[in-house]
Amino acid sequence: MSQSNANDLTWYRIGPVSDIPPLGSRVVQHQGVRIAIFRAHGDAIFAVRDQCPHKEGPLSQGIVHGQRVTCPLHGWVIELASGEAVKPDVGCTPRYPTRVDDEGVISLGVPALPPELTPADDVVHDLADDA
Numbered sequence: 505m506s507q508s509n510a511n512d513l514t515w516y517r518i519g520p521v522s523d524i525p526p527l528g529s530r531v532v533q534h535q536g537v538r539i540a541i542f543r544a545h546g547d548a549i550f551a552v553r554d555q556c557p558h559k560e561g562p563l564s565q566g567i568v569h570g571q572r573v574t575c576p577l578h579g580w581v582i583e584l585a586s587g588e589a590v591k592p593d594v595g596c597t598p599r600y601p602t603r604v605d606d607e608g609v610i611s612l613g614v615p616a617l618p619p620e621l622t623p624a625d626d627v628v629h630d631l632a633d634d635a
């Protein structure tokens with residue numbers, strides 16, 4: 505993995521799309537924030553904070569369908585493109601921009617000044633290791 509800065513975001517190369525199972529996810533960590541990267545229907549790639557807007561359920565462990573994920577705790581459905589809960593539920597989890605290059609490698613954009621966050625202990629890869 506490597507990083508670059510642009511538009512007040514730091515971009516990290518995460519790895520190939522093929523590293524994430526279809527309709528699956530992978531979790532990375534940035535300064536204590538767990539970020540779930542999803543491979544949704546049609547190989548669309550999305551990234552949201554791995555925290556349901558309801559009661560902080562781990563969205564990375566949810567069921568991906570279409571371009572949404574159903575939270576494993578109480579079944580809220582989250583739009584991966586926006587992080588918004590699907591009505592009638594109301595709430596939003598932060599989303600992060602992603603891009604996929606011509607070789608199928610995912611990059612993840614994170615804010616230059618991340619918010620205060622809590623540490624996670626079951627993370628696949630900590631982006632700080634790339635700094």
Ligand code: FES
Binds near residue numbers: 556559561575576577
């Ligand atoms: S924590 Fe996700 S639906 Fe309750």
